Amino acid sequence: MTVNQASIGATPSRSGFLRRIAVEYGQELIVFSAIIALFIVVSIVNPRFISANNLTTIFAGNAYIAVAAIGMSMVIITGHIDVSVGALIGVLATISGSLAVAGYPIWFAWLAPVLVGMAINSFIGILVAYARIPSIVVTLGAMSILRGGLISVTGGDWITDLPSGFMIAQKRFFDIPAPLIFMVVLTVLAALWMRHTPFGRSLYAIGGNKEAALATGIPIARRTVMVFAIHGAFAGLATILFATQLQVIQSTVPPNLELTIITASVIGGVSILGGTGTVIGSTMAAILFATIGSALIFVNVSAYWLRAVIGLLILATVLADMWRRRAKS
Amino acid sequence: MSAAPYASLKGMSKSFGSVNVLKAVDFDVRPGEVHALLGENGAGKSTLIKMMSGLYKPDEGAFTVDGEEVNFNSTRDAAAKGIATVYQELLLFPELSVAENVFLGNYPRTSAGTIDWKTVREKTRDLLDQLDSPELDVDAKVLTLSVAQRQRVEIAKALGKKARILIMDEPTASLVESDVQRLMSVVRQLRDRGVGIVYVSHRMAEIFALADRVTVIRDGAHVATCDIGDVDEDDLVSMMVGRSIESLFPKQEANIGEPVLEVRNLHRGHLVRDISFTLRRGEILGIAGLVGSGRTELALTIFGMTPAREGEILIDGKLVAITSPTRARDLGIAYVPEDRGLQGLVKPMTIKQNVTMATMANVSSGIFLKAGEEARRALDAVRRLSIRCREIDQTVSELSGGNQQKVVIAKWLETVPKVLILDEPTRGVDVGAKAEIHSIMGELVKQGVAILMISSELPEVLGMSDRVLVMSGGQVTGEIDRADATPERVGAAMTAHRTKETAE
């Protein structure tokens, strides 16, 4: 990336640039190859697969998952997990939609989920970092609070009559669907931030070796709260895409949305044990899921098998990750 | 060269709970000197260096750095004052690159405030070249490096922070001899550049080769600080131990009988290679060697934790396949492990439960535990090994180190072993308990138990063993009878190499 022009006299590295990329982004390259391979195979079976219309569906339809997976990747890299994000997106979507319908300014309806997401997840982060409750327990609890809360407030009603200015996910800029732009810009920004700021690097340090991070003087508890807050912000941004893609906002989210998001992170190369991975990988994995989902339809496999396929995929990836770790040590 | 001390500690005290681990210790380091810190395990060395590096706060005492009194709240404060530490268990991030490890928490920035990776990599290159390590790749992940290479990364990290004082905690404990020489030349080079070095080590040879001054602490108290020219090895040992070696190791004579454990050409990975020896009834066979020489790995292979890949093990002359600790136990092999807290004890459980843990079949009717029988056996063990406790239903985490160790030994004596492997049996126990454990060993060999004792304390190996097996690089490099076992002979075998290591 920025380090490809080492001065010729004193080359700091002893390995080539391409090799470094291969080491650094191994899993990302695998996912990328899988997407390409899938495209080739399926478009041979059914050429309509690569029509512009279908490509838009693939890239734009899962954009909200990719955006949410960015924050999730950060949380997992730090060594935690969040199973409440699906319920959170549902709650935030209802908040955002209700504000838009109630006539608040559109920008406010967009900003609100981001702020509320940050606030809720900061609280989760505090319970994890300061009350030392394992993140799986806090977020399991939070999941049922948010899910129960959502249904008891909405009573299962859908929000309709959304103002057209609100529907950002349906807009196009320079003929590119807005969700695609969101996904790419946020992924690039987050990737740069994770790679080039001390804050981003400290997340890898905390997830990689907590004791060493403590000895280095990294404020682990504070960073943990902040990474959950940032994850909340990304959940808010994902909500904007999710809530504005259809004319209605349902009071439910796709089942096991949180699992899909976690899976995107893990398949994208974020180690389940923390300390490694990139947000580029998780975004590509989200695209891969959309590609698989679409491919199943184009090769006439029932969509009911989608989850089994993805489940098998996550299991295979986890096993490969463990195997790779074992081979290393 | 008696420059003013850069860092000086006066009357440092620290207690954990009711245990007084440091009692008004004085210590100082001058720029450009190597100051060795010497003491037995548990003497308080690590507590002292953790205070200097900002991990612990002293209860009492004054800490002056560069003429200013300081009060560190974190390692960051210590680093800001130029104090850096290379811990024994290296604190690196295995998944991150060498360059990143060197500058983590201390990155050079670009004008935009982002990390200046170009400078990070170039500076790291520079620091590593200064440490004569041109072969280290700044982009390699740390997990791909050897221990010696990781250590150099740690040192580069300290230099990157412009450390004025470098604390090294047993830096050679897990290095092979060639790496030790290399490290010592790095240390000298740093000293010549004016860095003050606190060098914690057990090894007399290194201390006499490197140190300008030496401070000895014992049982948390300061014993002496002297110039290295004013003392010899015997002085240091008696200061450390507080008494002469002979009285510490009361070797009891036992009748040595027929072979009970025979190991032939045992192989398991690169730390257990082609090992053969015989252990007889009533014998104590000491295993000496540096950390990383394969002693513990050998024990783990015999105990079935990491089963052998090649070779034969015979018990009472019969060939056996030891595939798991359960199998080893059933064959009459017991192993008192090195890491008591992690491997030896289930700390939140009671003395009773720990004592019967390896022999639940004996205190149950196959399925149901018999409470009375279990209590009887535990009480018996407590009495026999004089484990000091309130009751057998007390959790073992409440006991002192020595009594915890006795619980682990009691657990394995319940299995009535033929072969008892003791891995560092007296590490981290006080002098009294140490003597008691030694006398228990004496009792056991009299009853015909064969003992395999691994120890890093040479005096203990020499004092207790009937025979000494010396390991280096995963192989046996010497087998020496008690009569011929001198520190020199054993020490020479410890650093010998039977075959050259090819890969690093």
Added chain:
Amino acid sequence: MKLKSLIRHETFLALMLVTALIVLAFQSDRFFTVSNLLNQGRLMTEVGLIAIAMTFVIATGGIDLSVGSILGLVAILTGVFWNNIGLPLPFAAIAAIFVGTMAGFGNGIIITRFGVPPLIATLATLALYRGLAEGISQARSVRGYPDWFYVLGQRDVLGVPTQLWILMAVAVIASVILAYTTWGRTVYAIGSNEVASRFSGLSVEKTKLALYTLSGFAASVAAVIFVSRVSTTRSDMGSGIELDAITAVVLGGTSIYGGRGTVLGTVIGLCLIQALKNGLSLAGVKGDGTIMLIGAVLILAILASNIFERSGTRN
């Protein structure tokens, strides 16, 4: 020391349960009736069976998130084996239970052989098993079971719901096993210090493998009872039941880090949750409000036990 604090936790919990019962009885006169309480026992059985197995799993320091999906898979398979393949219903149920038990065995293999952390392993199989249930069912449900099948889920034996007998028997047996057998001791030892357990010659891997298999078995039996109770199979059955089970276990005093916990505690935790659910719904609170309450209770229970632990002895 520890035994005493455990007893204290369960006593405290039992007092909470009694208080809840009294308060709820005053809230609605329909609550404290024999028929209502027995009916609550009926509703509690599926999650109860899973929670009892989960107690063992969590006591070893593990977790099993896939139980809800196993339940769904076994429910679907029972219907498919009977309706589509044409096996006699008892065989269909047994075959389905066998598959579900193997699903638990699969979890155990992934965890013990490959060293995958239980949380991640069972999160993955949660998706996989639910996916299989969805794929096999193709969103069709199977109804119209023979009348005798409903004995299990809808009828009484000696005036008590059939499945409640099963739950009580399992609770008693499990509680004896955990407290008084070498196997129970092994479970606690693994949860307190897995490495030392291995170094003591305990069969850690075999024990864990057996536990995850048992957990799958418990979820499978719960599935058949579930089908019998609601007279139908759907692929989303049991979704989220893992959370209910974990909440009951943790509320019952089992440490999420392992090494501590009792079946009695879990059973009291179960009763407390069921009483709250039922009482609140009788008092007019919607089911979703109850879900929120359970989430809050879960977090608060662990928070409280963390504070309790930190103020107590420390290593």
